[in-house]
Amino acid sequence: MLDELKEEINLSELFLEIIAKEDTHLLKEFLDEQNISDVVELVNEFPQQEATIIDNMTV
Numbered sequence: 001m002l003d004e005l006k007e008e009i010n011l012s013e014l015f016l017e018i019i020a021k022e023d024t025h026l027l028k029e030f031l032d033e034q035n036i037s038d039v040v041e042l043v044n045e046f047p048q049q050e051a052t053i054i055d056n057m058t059v
Helices: 002-021 024-033 036-045 047-055
Strands: none
Touching (some): 002 036
């Protein structure tokens, strides 16, 4: 459980760093490397970034 929490925090922190850089290529790469469940968690944690996340996902 602690490892899951640590991983979630790291994903969230990394996501925020990428968003701050406004680098869409890096954001696409980051999202492509995540499990869909992790992307859903990011959407739930950062609802204000939902459109950005969805727009940068590879379908």
